[in-house]
């Protein structure tokens with residue numbers, strides 16, 4: 038088991054740096070427009086997209102969010118994000134477990150396809166809450182039972198609210214944290230002062246991404262809209 042999940046990603050991006058294809062698919066995730074509409078409804082303008090990676094979602098967010106910030110642990114991924122958003126996003130290379138932003142700096146924080154890859158889910162959520170203003174939102178997706186990563190990975194631990202899987206293939210190791218029992222996960226969020234405002238369920242199919250998911254695969258995720 039890799040001790041530090043950020044290392045899995047910096048290595049994946051680094052190995053991929055000379056490839057023509059980005060590491061992740063290029064199209065935004067299917068629920069990005071739903072999130073944008075939600076943010077507009079609340080007039081949220083200053084937004085942090087945490088673990089933005091190569092910016093496949095930022096390229097869509099930047100068209101309607103006036104003040105978009107993006108951070109990631111991978112410098113290489115953020116360079117692609119800057120290109121894709123034509124420099125319209127303020128990027129910062131940082132570790133999500135210790136964000137270099139002020140308390141309450143953002144109207145909302147978004148983290149897509151990334152909380153699942155960090156073993157320290159609680160620590161990262163606390164950081165997202167800290168940098169989000171009171172009354173603002175923390176929005177993220179996570180896989181649930183029925184997602185292919187469950188059947189193609191090994192279950193390492195089941196803590197009730199969360200389950201930890203590891204996908205290992207051809208030398209690559211990727212952590213997948215799943216939401217286990219949803220009511221226990223909701224209780225965990227409330228213990229941090231996060232109130233769930235809305236949950237939507239999404240299922241979609243992704244093509245292989247040659248660097249770490251070698252076959253076409255089905256996703257089943259929930260998108261959590263939580264109020265600080």
Ligand SMILES: C[S@@+](CC[C@H](N)C(=O)[O-])C[C@H]1O[C@@H](n2cnc3c(N)ncnc32)[C@H](O)[C@@H]1O
Nearest residue numbers: 043046088089090109110111132133149150151
């Ligand atoms: C699956 S990618 C998702 C990227 C982007 N959100 C997307 O949907 O394409 C996961 C991202 O989390 C980032 N990451 C992993 N661990 C991190 C950490 N400790 N601090 C900051 N970013 C991290 C990786 O570098 C990677 O860009």
